[in-house]
Amino acid sequence: MTLKLYVDRMSQACREVIIFCKVNGIDFEEVRIDLSKRQQLSPEYREINPIQQIPAIVDGSFKLSESHAILRYLTCAYPGIADHWYPADLYKRAKVESMLDWHRTTFPRGPGSYFFYAVFASAVGRPLNAKAAARTEKNLIAALAKIESVWLQKKGRFLLGSNQPSIADLSLACEVMQLEGLDEKEHERILGPFKRVLKWLDDTKNAMAPHFEEVQSTVSKAKEKLQKQRNAAGSNTTQSGRKPVLHSKI
Ligand SMILES: N[C@@H](CCC(=O)N[C@@H](CS)C(=O)NCC(=O)O)C(=O)O
Numbered sequence: 001m002t003l004k005l006y007v008d009r010m011s012q013a014c015r016e017v018i019i020f021c022k023v024n025g026i027d028f029e030e031v032r033i034d035l036s037k038r039q040q041l042s043p044e045y046r047e048i049n050p051i052q053q054i055p056a057i058v059d060g061s062f063k064l065s066e067s068h069a070i071l072r073y074l075t076c077a078y079p080g081i082a083d084h085w086y087p088a089d090l091y092k093r094a095k096v097e098s099m100l101d102w103h104r105t106t107f108p109r110g111p112g113s114y115f116f117y118a119v120f121a122s123a124v125g126r127p128l129n130a131k132a133a134a135r136t137e138k139n140l141i142a143a144l145a146k147i148e149s150v151w152l153q154k155k156g157r158f159l160l161g162s163n164q165p166s167i168a169d170l171s172l173a174c175e176v177m178q179l180e181g182l183d184e185k186e187h188e189r190i191l192g193p194f195k196r197v198l199k200w201l202d203d204t205k206n207a208m209a210p211h212f213e214e215v216q217s218t219v220s221k222a223k224e225k226l227q228k229q230r231n232a233a234g235s236n237t238t239q240s241g242r243k244p245v246l247h248s249k250i
Pocket residue numbers: 011012013014035040052053054055065066067068
């Protein structure tokens with residue numbers, strides 16, 4: 001039975017799962033759960049994931065939610081996945097786990113909120129919020145500084161000094177690349193100072209070409225579409241019809 005992915009490509013947690021499957025040749029069916037229509041709250045989806053968030057997978061009779069758990073599961077459940085994604089070596093795997101845990105405990109508290117308030121909200125029909133974005137921006141900058149100075153090392157192109165990407169690179173790159181929803185000036189202001197992070201994002205994209213860019217392109221397409229809608233409306237209104245408090249192009 002084909003693996004089913006319950007996803008919306010607007011979500012970074014979903015993109016990482018889709019990219020992983022594509023890069024590793026895992027056959028899957030993509031079932032769209034449209035966040036802008038709140039489909040994650042439907043009774044049908046509650047049967048798949050009672051937490052009512054995406055992503056979730058169904059593999060035969062097995063259901064699983066939480067993107068990192070899904071990535072770990074896929075590396076073990078499907079044959080032929082290269083070791084660098086989730087190393088069998090105890091010490092290397094422990095380092096990948098440490099990276100994944102840092103990501104999950106650091107980003108939702110601050111940096112992830114910045115993405116939501118400054119970039120993502122209007123794409124799912126919610127208002128952007130400049131005050132909240134400003135409040136959380138310093139957390140984002142602090143997290144980027146940690147990636148630059150701690151997790152990326154002088155040796156190796158990927159996190160933890162590796163020469164090949166792990167699931168931690170894939171997941172964190174999808175998270176940071178939500179910033180592509182910002183207009184160019186804002187993107188440069190936030191990410192410009194982090195040269196090592198920028199190079200790592202490029203290396204990650206290239207290592208997973210063409211799938212990373214193809215899946216990630218949902219963010220830039222949504223940005224262009226919303227910008228066109230605003231230009232056509234010729235007004236200062238957001239997708240949701242409210243007055244914006246922050247100008248993002250997504
Ligand atoms: N820790 C979860 C986070 C999942 C999550 O926050 N999903 C968001 C989309 S990125 C969602 O479903 N939001 C809708 C909601 O919470 O109602 C994971 O990594 O899978």
